[in-house]
Amino acid sequence: MTKTDIARRVYDNAWKLDPIVRSLLDTDFYKLLMLQMIWKLYPDVDATFSLINRTKAVRLADEIDEQELRDQLDYARTIRFTKKEMIWLAGNTFYGKKQIFSPEFLAWLAEFQLPEYQLSRKDGQYELTFAGRWSHTTMWEIPALAIINELRSRTAMRGMGPFALDVLYARAKAKMWSKVEQLRAHPDLRISDFGTRRRHSFLWQRWCVEALKEGIGSSFSGTSNVLLAMDTDLEALGTNAHELPMVAAALTKTDAELAEAPYKVLQDWNRLYGGNLLIVLPDSFGTAAFLKNAPDWVADWTGFRPDSAPPIEGGEKIIAWWKAKGRDPREKLLIFSDGLDVDTIIKTYEHFKGRVRMSFGWGTNLTNDFVGCAPLPFRGLDPISIVCKVRDANGRPAVKLSDNPKKATGDPAEVQRYLKFFGTEDFVEQTVRV
């Protein structure tokens, strides 16, 4: 028996590219749900997405080699949905519903390819934008972020020897498992993986998902990553994102239309999906304004995903609103997903236990927590706060306010217009770490 597989060794040393994104399913499930809606209702809308690195101190264009970035982006553009993937999308049950994707949409999807990108550098950062039909550019968000984050990890680890890498991953695994142990103490606490975009790497995300599956069993509700959901027989989770109300608002011509936009998007969503998929993301232009102006039928939806308010305060306000609308919060669902880690998850869970159904979409601190794991002190693997947001729709600027002014995105003048229009009630400035 040979000790070294020589062919494997030569191959490992000779390959040209280790692709970061290898499947179009390696994205968040909500992108596919939104894509079907965009394809159906907004087929002619153009939308430009662009990368925003909120951690300015990290100069991405200095850290990540431009050619490597181009090679990864170019590779992603070569990928198509495979037959197996298409069959799974058609045959799988999502949120208890069969055939959530229409045959027409799937036929269109079978031909899907990521569109072109524009890449340049400015002040040590990459300007990475995706311009074109919304139904194409939207699909870049997750792979672009995953590529940037994993390239950054790879670059950071380039100088480490085999032993240092061994210790690094051992410690990261030990750290992850200590989190699992904390969660095991709360068997009714429902957790899901929302960490695709910010992950350290694909393989590490897969390990973390395995750890949750192994460690908390049925308390692990599933993953937002469609590929991992398929490969590991987990539920694919997620509903909708800010880009829907952002684009809908950007396309409006009058104040009346702007005021209606966040609710019109929900009505469209309800026509397409419904049931367990009726989750409101209320903070695009501030949760307080959203709740104040919301029609009564919004209270009939399954739940809310507060995404930028402090979880306890934000949750309390939604519960109060449900009660004011005569609804029983114990039948409603709150999905927390903003900058969570085990301590905030458990604290929030303990706070609301018995008063509302809850679910926790755990992101960056699940799939990219290498803080303190390198054998020698090293900050190069600390996660950064990076997003890929819609910047304009049909040439009109798109804006997100959120409940945290630090998370606002969009043309500054237009942000001011929105702030004036929707108000800033209950806004809480919080440091954005991840």
Place this chain on the structure above:
Amino acid sequence: MTKTDIARRVYDNAWKLDPIVRSLLDTDFYKLLMLQMIWKLYPDVDATFSLINRTKAVRLADEIDEQELRDQLDYARTIRFTKKEMIWLAGNTFYGKKQIFSPEFLAWLAEFQLPEYQLSRKDGQYELTFAGRWSHTTMWEIPALAIINELRSRTAMRGMGPFALDVLYARAKAKMWSKVEQLRAHPDLRISDFGTRRRHSFLWQRWCVEALKEGIGSSFSGTSNVLLAMDTDLEALGTNAHELPMVAAALTKTDAELAEAPYKVLQDWNRLYGGNLLIVLPDSFGTAAFLKNAPDWVADWTGFRPDSAPPIEGGEKIIAWWKAKGRDPREKLLIFSDGLDVDTIIKTYEHFKGRVRMSFGWGTNLTNDFVGCAPLPFRGLDPISIVCKVRDANGRPAVKLSDNPKKATGDPAEVQRYLKFFGTEDFVEQTVRV
């Protein structure tokens, strides 16, 4: 490129035995130094070694399959020193000395084979004894202990799935590295690996040795394991053990001879070796008695290895004795090696810093610390306190008292005779954990 090496996979699943001990160099260096002395000065002495499991609560004969144990012991008996090993023993410099082993001894060693063993069961424990010429039976001590310990680890891990094992080793590595980090804070603290006999497994010991090499660099003085010293270009460390005075004492016929035995052994040692190898192991029959009766020349030796007294009290007494003999302790060496872990190492180091040279022989807690590492609570990998001691020499009972009554071994009546003869001054009863 195939993803799975099919031949390797089949081989991995089909092999008959995964040998624990694969080389006669996989032993402690002091066994070879002692062996040369035994071969030269005591060629006709018979000595029986036997296994003693001080952790009675662990029923080894229930945990470890007898056939597996026999297979491992039988395999070890098939091993011979290889040509490469013989050349290395002849050509390497040990403790700064060339040709420490005589050509005649090496010629004899080239033919060496581990002798027969006797294995039976009693009260859930194995009775494992090695009877015959001391020059042969002495060599079983380390492989026998390594085999028992690793078989026990393997058995304990048999029920774990791949993920559990992954977490187990990740946590053990993380735990080990956190110890390395503590030691890094004390660059003048000299550590060596004395963990062969109690190791979790050979591969794990090798990993721990690598970790120390990588993590504390030149503060890592070397390893007692001859094979690892050879393979990783480290110093092979260790001098002598209790078996020398134990056998010498057992062979005595008169009280005068018994009183002389511990010093006569040192004189023999000095004739063979000398220099840096002049390390006194003072506790065989109690350190207080040893120091009280020691001839002045003992104070000329390089250092002492207190092995059963509490390190600080034990060290202080030896320092006081050196001073009383007019020697400067700062030119002397204390080698601590009893049940050490990072906290006791650092505490002892801080206590004596600047007053004496020190070295720490780190054993069980270096190479077998899996406490709290299994993904679910599990005690099956906690180390046990197991030794392989000389029981009689030429049919006469051999005794070890040590400074801790819990570590005494030998026929009870004979232990009483020794206690009466040498006294019990300064004896401190301490729980023996490892």
